[in-house]
Amino acid sequence: MKRFLGVLTAILLTATALVAQQPGGANRGAGAGSSMTGAFYGKIIDSITGKGLEAASVQLYTNKFDSATKSMKQVLASGMLTKANGDFRLENIAAMGQYKLVITAIGFKEVSMPVALIDRAMMEKMRSGAQDMNAMMGALDKDLGNIKLGIDQQILGNVTVESTKPLVQLAIDRKVYNVEKDLAATGGGTAADVMKNVPSLNVDIDGNVTLRNSSPQIFVDGRPTTLTLDQIPADQIASVEVITNPSAKFDASGGTGGILNIVLKKARRVGYSGNVRAGIDMRGKFNIGGDINVRQGKVNFFANGNYGQRKSISDGTTDRLTTIKAPNTNMHQVDESIRDGYFAFGRAGFDYFINNRNTITVSGSAVRGQFKNNTTSHIYVDTLFAVDPKRSYTQRYSDGEGNFRNYGGALGYVRNFQKSGHQLTADVNYNTSKNDNVSLVSNNIFPNFPAGSYMYRYRQQQVGDGTNQQITFQTDYTNPLTDNSKLEAGIRYNQRNNDSRNTFGVMDDNGNVSVLAPLSSKFKYTDRIYAAYSSYTGRFSETFGYMVGLRVEGSNYSGRVHSSVKDGASFKDTSNSYSISYPVSFFPSVFLSKKLKANQDLQLNYSRRINRPNFFQLFPFTDYSDSLNLSRGNPGLKPEFTNSIELSYQKTFPKNNSLLISAYYKHTTDLITRYQAQETNPINDSAVFVNTFINANSSFVGGIEFVAKNRITKWWDITSNLNLYTSKITIDDPAIETTDQLYSWFAKINNSFKLPKNFSLQVTGDYTSKTVLSPGGSSGQGGGGGGWGPTVSGNSQGYTKPSYSIDAALRFEFMKNKAASITLNVSDIFRTRINDVYTQSASFYQHAVRTRDQQFFRLNFNYRFGKFDASLFKRKNIRGEQENMQNSMQGAQ
Structure with a gap:
């Protein structure tokens, strides 16, 4: 047959x-x-x-x-x-x-x-x-x-190539900020400095970032990281992606804040290229660094390095009226803090092109730093007796030293099939960080100030160290079924291991330390997240498209706590194990898009997300390093869930002008919020305030945002951002006072000027009105143990006063092809960046004002070098380097 x-x-x-x-x-x-x-x-x-x-x-x-x-x-x-x-x-x-x-x-x-x-x-x-x-x-x-x-x-001999990426690229689902175009993001700055100029982001004086009044999930190259923003040099960042309402394809963590993805520099051009740089700031601290990229045959090698010294000065005052019990007390505290040290960053890796459709990428990074902290405080306490008020004075000196190390590695594989867009990726990422901290606080106490000269000294020492390990496995598959439809699916496993130890003691005049067991602690925990997703993209018509997706995530915590508890008149050691298993949760997303006439687009999207409590929010022991500001986590916290809906409209005008308008509403249940509670000191039975965390009933954040790009003239471009919003935290407990709902606004403007004689100028400014303290969970900045890392969380009991600031940068380019440049940066020109916060409860009222590094200057030199193959310049208006996000991770999933 x-x-x-x-x-x-x-x-x-x-x-x-x-x-x-x-x-x-x-x-x-x-x-x-x-x-x-x-x-x-x-x-x-x-x-x-x-x-x-x-x-x-x-x-x-x-x-x-x-x-x-x-x-x-x-x-x-x-x-x-x-x-x-x-x-x-x-x-x-x-x-x-x-x-x-x-x-x-x-x-x-x-x-x-x-x-x-x-x-x-x-x-x-x-x-x-x-x-x-x-x-x-x-x-x-x-x-x-x-x-x-x-x-x-012969054809390419006389071709002149002019290709450039704009500072900001706007899309319905994300904003891409190309850092290489930001004059202020050079010369020894950090990722926190970069975020100040990114649309939709607000950065406080300590580098904590909020997105639409909530804290975003922070990724590096599309994956979780143990790096903090101040551990990432600005010179190493290629772009920042702001994703306000991620689909099911993206990690469901982050709650109300969306995703902030930092894409590090990497090139794949044939030949070699790179740059060297050096700079100095107004306090005599220098920085040096360089990048190199070599592409030959089937191998593309890249390496980056930075070393920088930093000195940061912070001043502040705190006034607190306490009404726990009669008599009331009124405290006035004046602080001056200096943080001095160095920071080193290194990263290297290579791509191996097995063939035209298969690529393996290997990369690694190392970070090391050491900082010494010195704080001088003058504390005046008035005891408000009805007849004879008394004043005491404490002179406090706090000296500390912290060391941190961070190492990471990644292995990625990319398989491109014959069909355009048909792709399989798989990667594994590993990060580990270690922190060591020691601090000595000396208190010279004058109980009858200024009547008598009697003084006694109380010195306390805290030693902390910890490690944080994180590993992520992920694979993603994309298949364009037809020209108008696409199927995407993937799985992911993420695990974090955290180990933290804190020893608290009292030091005598001879330098001998007596450990206070009830204030010391040892804590270890592991959390695991399992996830899978699938999404389908299609069209109802040529102008009406949709994407529906579902993500499934499950997670669990397990840990062991070592502590001392009071047993009669003495203390005994105890060890307790615990585990928390969060049930499997479903996170749907729906995106609808409509193309209108005259270069207009409309999109409506919905997603559900989660914010799990981080290590410091769960940490069950009290941090006594500042006896007037005690801190402790709450191991009983539940995760918070957020439902988000966003309607966006974009209009593209001639000459690359554009306008993006977004209306958004996010409702969160079981919000993780900061809370100050009155407790008893276990050492002397005195009444103290402890800063801790609780689950509020709910909160919402809603508003409307405008982002516009305008070319005023050939030499003047403006990117402007206006966000009008309101937020509210609801707690049913009548004993907890909450701040009334406020209507607030935030504005940011970025001016870029092309001046004669190869000069360019950038002037940026921002303004934030009176705002309820951010109801948005943790910042997700990672970090190790052995200390209280930066967190940005909601606070049901306070608000911030209005603030504004203006920054500027001037650059001069010279040599052939403008290969060299000198940039002068100045931040907070008019000394107006101030953190002014009011908090209150039934038993206290507090007003705290802080400033940090006002009117700060930096000078930086940069030189670019390289030799490229002519194939790179095959046509004018070539596309920009799209590999930045596809380098080893192929996107943030």
Whole structure:
């Protein structure tokens, strides 16, 4: 039977071929004269870089009998321009024809080659029955593989390339801030300095970031990290992605704050490139750094390094009226803090291109730093007796030293299938950090100030250290089913191991330390998150699209607590294990998009997210390093869930002007919020306030945001941001006072000026009105143990007063191709960046004001070098480096 089918097929194909080759009916091309057709497909790539070439011309020719000349004539059978990744596909091609494929592209040498769907050898096999029907039908869909085009040096000799990425790229679902265009993000700054200029983000004086009055989940290269913002040099950041309402494809963690993804620098251009830089600030602290990237053959190597010294000065005052019990007390505290040290950052890795569709990436990073902290405090306490008020004075000196180390590694694999957009990625990321901290607080106490000279000294020492390990496994699969539909799916596993130890003691005049067991602690915990997602993208029509997705996540905590508890008149050691398993939760998302007339887009989206309590919020022991501001976590916290809805409208105007308007509403249940409670000191039974965390009933954040990009003139560009919002925290407990709902606004403007003589100027400003303290969970900045890391959490009991600031940067570029530059930065020009916070409860009222590094200057030098292959400059207006987000992670999932 197999032989019979083969012979019958061969006869039919032979007859078809004979008819098709008769004079007047000579092979007419695409399907002419033949009932059986097929397709050619393949990929056009650069012979040196291996990258697909967009808009290359692919033409298929065949021969046709010309009745006028009575001879065969070459005619075009099919043709197209390649897609963005170099793919092409020619359909409806007659099966028995002989063809010539011709490929041309600007700046490349022409390539021509003979091709056929069914050749003579296959024909003979079919006649003999050696070729089965399935193999023959498979030949009708023929993969020509990767076709390489070589550089035409003569054509490229006089080509001038001008390609640049804008400072801000706006899209419906995200904003991309290209840091390399930010003059203020150079010269020894950190990621926190970069965030000050990113639309939608607000940064306080300590570098804590909020997004629409909530704290975002912070990623580096699309994955969780143990790095904090002040451990990432600004010079190493390529771009910042702000995703306000992530879909099911993204991590569900982060609660109300969305995702802030920091993309580090990396290039893949053939040849070598890099830069060196050095700078100094107004306090004589210097920084040096450099980047290098080398691409040769199948290997792309990259490395970055930074070393910087920093000295930060902070001043503040705190006034507190306490009404716990009669008599009331009034405290006035004046602080001056100095933080001095160094910071080193290194990162290296390579891409290995196995072939044009398979890539392996290996990278590693190392961070090390040491800072010494010195705080001088003058504390005046008035005891408000009805008849004879008394004043005491405490002179406090706090000296501390902290060391941190962070190491990370990543292994990634990318598989690109023949179909454009069809891709499989897999990666594993590992980060570990370690902190060591020691502090000595000396209190010189004058109980009857200033009447007497009697003084006694009380000195306390705290030693802390901890480690934080994080590992993430993830794989993602994308398959464009049709031109208008796409299926995406993936799985992820994330685990964190945290170990923290704190020893608290009292030091005598001889330097001997007596450990206070009830104030010391040892705490270890592990949390695991399991996740899987799937999403489908499709269209109802040419202008109406949709994406629906579902993410499933489960998580659990396990840990052990070592402590001392009071047993009668003494204390005894105890150890307790605990575990918390959060049930599997579902996180749906729906995105609807509509293209309107005149370059307008409309999108409505909904998503559900979660914010799990972090290590410091769960830590069950009290931090006594500041006896007037005690802190403790709450191991009984529950995760908070947020439902978000957002409506966005975007209009693109001529000359790259654009306007993005977004209305948003986020409702959170079981909000994790800060709370000050009155408790008893276990050492002397005195009444104290402890800053801790509780689950509030609910909260909401809602508002409308405007982001506009405008080119005023050829030399003046403006990016402006206005956010009008309101928020409210609800707690049913009548004993807990909450702040009334406020309507607030936040504005930011970024001016970029191109000045004569290769000068450029950037002036930025921001303003924040009176605001309820952020109801938004933790910042997710990672960090190790052994101390209280930065957290930004909601506070049901306070608000901040209005503040504003203005920064500027001036750059001069020189040498050939503007390879060198000098940049002068100044932050908080008018000394107006102030953190002014009011908090209150039934038993206290507090007003705290702090400033940090006002009117701060930095001077930086940068020199770029490199030698690139001419294939990089094959056409004007080439696309920017899109590999930044695709380098080793292929996006933030």
